[in-house]
Amino acid sequence: MSASLKRKSCSAIIFVSIFFISPIKAIAAKEPIMRVLISNENKARFRADRVENIFVHGISSNHRKIKSLNLVYKNNKVKYSINNNLNEWFELPNNFHLIIRNSDKRGIWFKNRRYAGELRVLLNDKKLNIINHVKLEKYLQSVVGSEMPKEFPLSALQAQAIAARTYALKLLDKNKLFDIHSTQASQVYLGLESETVKINRAVRSTNSLALFYKNELIDAVFHSSSGGRTENSGQVWKYQLPYLKSVIDYDQNSIKYRWKNKFTSAELGKIFSDLGGVNGIQIIDKSDTGRVLKIRLHGKNGNRIISGKKLRERLQLNSTKFEVDLKFNQINLDNKLNFDNKIIDDFPPQSLPPIPVNYFLFVEGYGAGHGVGMSQWGAKSMAERGSSFRQILKHYYSGVQIKTYY
Structure with a gap:
């Protein structure tokens, strides 16, 4: 390159290239603005911090300096009040778009938190969407x-x-x-x-x-903690991505590395009311890292196969990496109730006797989150x-x- 710089023609080319490329780089270097949905409900309240004002664009032809703003969506109408004057309400058009900002580093109060940047409010699917526009960093x-x-x-x-x-x-x-x-x-x-x-x-x-x-x-x-080994993305979601492979984890000191949950038969009856409760569970399939992929539930009203992810949601478990057990007074009654905690072949399940009131389902698991x-x-x-x-x-x-x- 140093040899080519000796020629004036090459120097001109290089100069022109720099002249035209630089503006493009300057545009690409701009820090993005994130639009964060922080609330989606029927009412909202915004206020300034202490003696400061907030500036609200969209409730009049000009910005208005105010201390607080209340919004309510009811009976297909959006109304607002200013400065805690709840005796005087004004109606907004359904296509309104409010922009709330201030110049205070302490931010804008919404509910019990303060937010930087600006807050925008609009009506979407009969809900007030509160969206925080804030720089990425x-x-x-x-x-x-x-x-x-x-x-x-x-x-x-x-x-x-x-x-x-x-x-x-x-x-x-x-x-x-x-x-x-x-x-x-x-x-x-x-x-x-x-x-x-x-x-x-x-x-x-x-x-x-x-x-x-x-x-x-x-x-x-x-995620928070994998329980000893992370999971392949293809075992949790539809696609296996080349950079989301299972690797050894070093999370043994996690507060959720190992956890336990206990459920009474009465609780299971409410959670799985469609099945008439649960009187047996069989793990059908696990991933290579020990996460439950499929599980069969036996209930008074029949049997059902669900994913480990769905069971985690129903029982609000920390992860899908778990084992299950039925006990009464700390005595394992698996054989008595034909209960199986191991992965089984897909054979037709046999009917099981009802679980007495004083039976418990114990779930012992590892990690917290999806593990990917x-x-x-x-x-x-x-x-x-x-x-x-x-x-x-x-x-x-x-x-x-x-x-x-x-």
């Missing part, structure tokens, strides 16, 4: 503190920041109204209350870094052993690259 300062304990080592928090950033970028502009939920349906976002100095440092020190596989953003899913991708407690353990955030991420996401996105 500011959003991440809350997500990292909402998803991972602030006491975790810095490199674990950095790994969480990069995984969360990648997850958010993957969803950017995929939907019309908002990009991401503020709950476990996406990743937890609790506003300004979740920020700490250490967490903010973790986000700033990894600014713009994201995870890629063959130059494409990955689905950077994560990065284990947060495993990341903590690796960090405590001296691993960097790059080593943590490349362990849990196979074959990925870590590089800047904007």
